[in-house]
Amino acid sequence: MSGIQVETRKRPAPFSLRLSDVERARLEAQAGGLPLASYIKSVVLAEDAARYRARPKPPVEDQRLLAAILARLGESRTANNLNQIAKGMHLGTLVVDDALEADLRQACVDVAWMRATLMQALGLRGATR
Secondary structure, eight states, X not given: OOSOOOOOOOSOOOOOOOOOHHHHHHHHHHHTTSOHHHHHHHHHSGGGSOOOOOOOOOOHHHHHHHHHXXXXXXXXXXXXXXXXXHHHHHXXXXXXXXXXXXXXXXXXXXXXXXXXXXXXXXXXXXOOO
């Protein structure tokens, strides 16, 4: 090897700025939906600063709906149960009794609820619960 080191860093090292809690809260309020670093650069560098798009933050209600879906998924064994049913169907060993029929109906209800709730949380059309 030649002993010459080649600089591979494409960007300069980050710059750190210490703020009080009040200062940071004020900057975040002024930044709106922009990332804080993007907002600071746009103010400090004004004319030379790149223009950044605001990052949309989901409304609190949407976060609650998404949390509800994740909780339901965590509580249920729907995916595992459906997999076991499919396996039984493929092997030809599936016996459809009243309990299995009730489980299948409940799985359909759960999946429909998750779909509708996800669509509502994501603001998609056709979202009804």
